[in-house]
Structures are given as C-alpha cells and as structure tokens.
Amino acid sequence: MALPVLAEPAYYTWVDAQGVIHNTVVPTKPGALEQSSESKRPASKSPESNTEKPDSVGSAPVKPKELEGYKTEEELQQQIKSSTDKSFYTWTDANGTLRNTPKPDVIVEFSATEIVYDAVFAPPFRLPKKITEGACCADYKNAFKQILASDSAVSQKITSESVLYQTQQGFIPAGYFVIKDIEKEIVFIKSFKLSKDASYEVVALNSSFQPLYLASELAGLYIEQTWKDFAYTKIMLELSDPEIEYLIVFANDEYIDKELGYSLSLSLGKASD
Numbered sequence: 001m002a003l004p005v006l007a008e009p010a011y012y013t014w015v016d017a018q019g020v021i022h023n024t025v026v027p028t029k030p031g032a033l034e035q036s037s038e039s040k041r042p043a044s045k046s047p048e049s050n051t052e053k054p055d056s057v058g059s060a061p062v063k064p065k066e067l068e069g070y071k072t073e074e075e076l077q078q079q080i081k082s083s084t085d086k087s088f089y090t091w092t093d094a095n096g097t098l099r100n101t102p103k104p105d106v107i108v109e110f111s112a113t114e115i116v117y118d119a120v121f122a123p124p125f126r127l128p129k130k131i132t133e134g135a136c137c138a139d140y141k142n143a144f145k146q147i148l149a150s151d152s153a154v155s156q157k158i159t160s161e162s163v164l165y166q167t168q169q170g171f172i173p174a175g176y177f178v179i180k181d182i183e184k185e186i187v188f189i190k191s192f193k194l195s196k197d198a199s200y201e202v203v204a205l206n207s208s209f210q211p212l213y214l215a216s217e218l219a220g221l222y223i224e225q226t227w228k229d230f231a232y233t234k235i236m237l238e239l240s241d242p243e244i245e246y247l248i249v250f251a252n253d254e255y256i257d258k259e260l261g262y263s264l265s266l267s268l269g270k271a272s273d
Contacts, residue, residue: 015079019100115236117186119215121204122240126212137248138209140165143176144246150185150268158250159261165248167201174250175264182239186269189220189235191251193262196222198253200235205246212244217252 012024090100126132143163146154154177156162162173179187191198200220204213220235249264256262 012076014076115186117238118218118220118235119202119213120238120240121213121215121244122238126241127214132206132210132212134211136209136211137203137205140176140248141209144178146176146266147178147180148187148247148266148268149180153265153267155263155265157261157263160258162261165250172250172252173261174248177247177249177266179239179245179247179268182242182244182268185239187237187239187247188267188269189237189249190265191220191233191235191262192230192265193257193260194233194251194253195255196231196233197255198233198251200233200249200251202235202237203248204239204241204244205248206243207245209246212241 010025013021014024015021090098092098140163146156148154156175156177158173158175160173163176164171165174179185189200189202191200199216200218202213202215202218203211206212215237218235220233222233223229223231225231247266249266251262253262
C-alpha cells in the first residue's frame with residue numbers, strides 16, 4: 001500500500017520573472033524510490049552512526065544536486081513577498097500572452113530647460129567700432145513707424161513697395177521697428193507667407209541710427225500649417241543692450257511673391273535671468 005504513495009511525483013512551486021506561478025515536477029534518479037524507502041527506516045544505533053557531524057547551529061540546509069535550480073519553500077515565500085511589494089504592469093505580448101512585469105524603480109530628475117535664442121544682442125557681441133561709426137543708417141530714420149511695446153504686438157507687410165534696405169547683394173524690401181526703454185527683453189519675430197527655406201537678417205541700431213548688431217542667415221523654427229493657423233517661421237532674439245532702439249528685419253527667400261510679399265509680426269517678452 002505504501003508503494004503508490006511513494007511513487008507520486010513531488011512538485012516545486014515557483015514564480016518566474018513575469019510574476020507567473022509555476023508547479024514543476026521534481027526529477028528523481030533511478031533508485032531514488034529505494035533510497036526514499038531506506039531513509040524511512042529507523043536509524044541504526046551502531047557506534048558508526050555517532051561519527052556523523054551534526055549540522056552547525058543556524059546553518060541553512062544543503063540542497064541536493066538533483067534539486068539545484070528549484071526553489072525551496074522558504075525561497076519561494078521570500079520571492080513572493082518581494083514580488084508583492086512592487087507594482088506590476090499587465091500587458092499582452094505579440095503572441096497574445098498575458099504577462100505581468102514589475103514596474104522598474106525609476107528616479108525621475110527634473111531639470112529646467114534652457115531657452116535657446118537664434119541670436120543674442122548683448123554688449124560683448126557688438127559690431128566692431130569702425131562699423132558702428134560708419135555711414136549707416138540715418139537715411140532710414142523716416143521708415144521707423146512701427147513702435148513695439150511690451151504689452152502688444154506690431155505687424156508690417158513687406159512688399160516691393162516697402163522701403164528698400166541696401167545690402168551687399170543690392171536693395172531689398174525690409175521692415176522697420178522702434179523699440180524704446182528696454183532692459184532685457186525677448187523679441188519674438190514671426191513671418192508668414194514664406195517658405196521653410198527662407199533665412200532672415202536683423203540689424204539693431206542705436207538712437208543715432210548706428211548699427212550695433214547684425215544677425216545673418218537666421219533659420220528660426222518653421223511651424224507647419226494647421227486647421228487653425230497658417231504656416232509661419234518663429235525667431236527669438238535676446239536684447240540685453242539698453243542702447244538698442246531700432247530694428248531692421250528682412251527675409252531672403254527665392255520663392256517670395258513680389259506682388260503679395262510677406263508679413264512680419266513682432267512682440268516683446270521679458271527674458272529670464
């Protein structure tokens with residue numbers, strides 16, 4: 001009657017990396033049944049039996065070689081305890097198998113994103129003195145009619161009828177803007193009706209219409225057209241020179257429609273320290 005009972009397989013219950021509980025048959029070697037039966041016989045009280053060294057107090061039991069790779073009940077409970085202390089993501093893989101994955105311990109670090117300007121107009125970056133004191137640009141003083149204030153935006157349409165600004169490549173229509181009483185400001189420039197390949201030039205003048213800064217070939221950030229807004233390019237300039245009072249802005253674009261032209265919109269905002 002004892003043989004069928006002894007022949008029943010033994011199982012180890014364990015949890016895999018996905019948190020799924022498994023029951024695995026413990027393999028037995030040939031002759032393990034006889035060894036198991038002999039192990040149940042009373043131990044002989046012969047003197048030789050007393051020569052065995054007792055297990056040291058507090059030491060963990062040694063796992064037989066045939067059971068290596070399987071978890072003991074104590075190890076299983078420890079793993080279940082550590083697993084239940086964490087949250088799991090439940091998800092379905094490409095084969096449709098439902099899996100549970102422990103959420104990783106992630107430490108999120110927040111850092112302030114630094115604003116990147118297309119150009120910075122600050123005293124260390126002024127044009128050479130020989131250029132500032134050159135013959136420019138008093139001839140354009142009557143073209144500055146758009147006054148840019150911190151609480152509003154101004155816009156100007158640039159066409160072939162606009163005041164032409166002289167460059168090394170020739171005369172080109174431009175926008176002329178007045179900026180008064182600045183300390184440290186951001187100028188946001190938006191252009192409409194230009195291609196994404198257009199580039200921009202910005203000249204900053206002092207109160208005597210002398211050039212202090214020149215920013216050339218600015219690409220800006222091109223925003224595609226959406227259902228609520230037309231496509232446009234945005235440029236950000238930092239103005240940190242109180243002597244700046246005038247801006248001249250124009251675009252270089254081979255696809256400019258000379259009849260329809262394009263529009264420039266400027267607004268001011270405070271620059272953070």
